[in-house]
Amino acid sequence: MRARVERRWWAAIAAMVVACGQSPARDRPVATGDRLPTPPVLRQGEAWYLAHCAACHGPGGTGTEQGPPLVHPVYAPRHHADAAFVLAAAAGVRAHHWRFGDMPPVPAVSRAQVTAIVRYVRWLQRVSGIS
Numbered sequence: 001m002r003a004r005v006e007r008r009w010w011a012a013i014a015a016m017v018v019a020c021g022q023s024p025a026r027d028r029p030v031a032t033g034d035r036l037p038t039p040p041v042l043r044q045g046e047a048w049y050l051a052h053c054a055a056c057h058g059p060g061g062t063g064t065e066q067g068p069p070l071v072h073p074v075y076a077p078r079h080h081a082d083a084a085f086v087l088a089a090a091a092g093v094r095a096h097h098w099r100f101g102d103m104p105p106v107p108a109v110s111r112a113q114v115t116a117i118v119r120y121v122r123w124l125q126r127v128s129g130i131s
Contacts, residue, residue, distance in 0.1 A: 035060065036127055038120070045120030048113045052106055061124045068098040071124050076131065082118045089114045 038046045050059060056067030063069030073079070074097050087093070092105040109117070125131070 039123070042116075042120045042123050045116035045118075048109065049117045049120050052109050052113075053117060056100075056103075061121055067100050067103070070121050071128050071130065073130055075121075076125065077122065082115075082122075085118045085121070086111060086114050089117075 049061075053070075056064055057070050058064050058067075061069060061071035063072075068074075088103055089106045089109055090111070093103045095102050
């Protein structure tokens with residue numbers, strides 16, 4: 001129960017910070033709340049995400065010690081377009097929001113796979129109140 005209240009509290013804080021036009025807290029992910037079943041149309045993207053992204057970005061997109069959370073206002077569509085994810089997988093990306101270090105390219109995933117992964121991540125964001 002306490003964890004649920006804490007998740008809602010952090011989500012409310014992040015929403016207020018973003019609404020005020022300030023930079024969101026970058027050290028705390030917005031939790032995905034109670035896990036909803038993945039819609040069938042997104043299951044392949046989820047499978048590719050788990051195979052290629054979850055080791056660093058966490059199984060629910062909430063981050064790990066190796067990589068930042070993708071379910072976070074900093075990765076909302078208005079701040080990072082879908083193309084940013086495609087470019088990050090193809091070419092890697094220099095650290096600029098977090099202190100995890102640079103992200104190397106992920107050559108094992110195709111553009112079509114990254115597109116499906118992004119659709120899955122966007123769904124995780126929406127169910128967490130990030131749009």
